[in-house]
Amino acid sequence: MTAHTQPVHDTLLTGIEDVTTGEGLRALLHRLHHGGRHAWQHDPQAAELMQFVAEKYAPLARKHGLDPWEAASAAFDVMRTRAAREAHDPWAVITHAVRITCIFEERAQGLLCSVHQARRPHVSAFHDPERFSDRENPLTDYHPAFHIPAADAPDATDEIPASERASTSAGSAVENAIALFTLLDWPADTARAAIEHVCGALTRAGTRQTAYESLRRDKHARALLDLPSHSWTALLKALLGHPHPAYTATGLGRGVLLRLLIGESLPVLLRDDDLVLSVSLAAPGRRRNRGDADEPRGGGSR
Known part of the structure; x- marks a missing residue:
């Protein structure tokens, strides 16, 4: 054998x-x-x-x-x-x-x-660290966080490069969006992690529609952020705008990020009753606290 x-x-x-x-x-x-x-x-x-x-x-x-x-x-x-x-x-x-x-x-x-x-969701939401040398153009050459202006440099907005103004505007829009969600009963750490994750996906996708479709199917990201389905969907629609073509020219279709970038302020957004209602009702934990977890997904008229 x-x-x-x-x-x-x-x-x-x-x-x-x-x-x-x-x-x-x-x-x-x-x-x-x-x-x-x-x-x-x-x-x-x-x-x-x-x-x-x-x-x-x-x-x-x-x-x-x-x-x-x-x-x-x-x-x-x-x-x-x-x-x-x-x-x-x-x-x-x-x-x-x-x-x-x-x-x-x-x-x-x-x-x-x-x-x-x-x-922990608020940690895993960040991207992997990168070395300065990994980029073709070193981050220190163009990022304003690494620039120290001269003491006698004029403080004039006209002399700020357009790329830096755009970066500042985008950063302010993100912070204002986080503040909006926090004011509407979203936990501060959850709102920051979720919105920064959406902004990162938007940067990679290039368009709001593409980012929305990609994130809508991203169950892994939703699990890491520990958000229920209705909260995740409402957050995407509020930030990126409703994807239906009929809403393209409306505030609902533009989304919070675009509205902030084109000049609308946080107080103006807080006067939008439809936006405030949808974001506040989608706050994580609200359904369980109110005992309406069995409410149909479609919602319906209120």
Whole structure:
């Protein structure tokens, strides 16, 4: 007979439990849980299980730029929990937890912070840091934050370059939009993270319509920002404007950002009853507080 080496998943079938199935894994996890603090260290099938887990989640780990054993470590943490032991499908629970952990591990490496911080919406909403040398034109050459005017330089608006005036105007529009949402019962950190994320997507997309369609389908961003669906949709319509062509020339179609850029002030926006009502009603938590979580999505006339 020719000797050959069996793969890990075949070896596991000859053990006490067939951990490739949900029932077998659940039985093994219960046995390890009741075996004492050193059961995972001395049980031979536990070592085979971890080898199998590392192979199973290796593609997921590589997808996020991680070592397979980092995914196996995340799976090990989940397998010791009661939720995994008593789940109807333990593998589904473990796979979901490992996927989430890999996503935030990758996010933490990009943001140069801990995984715990990367899981927080107001931190993960930021883009990855960039080196000055990564840009063709150094940031210090054109960004006004790095410019120190001479003491005798004239303070005249006419002498400010158009690019700097546009940058200042855009920055003011973003801050005024954040202030508007904060005044209408949105939490300040949630409003800032969400609006800055929308502005970043708008910069990349180039047009409001393209940005709106992209963000409307971006469930990952909404999950990171921890916003319910109705709040996310209302925020996009308020900031970028209603996408229907019939509203193009109206305040509803222009959106808050464009209205601020073309000269409308924050007090003017606060006198827009339709805008104020839609933004305030969409504030996160308002529906739950008012007990109308079961209200139809369409809303209807009020």
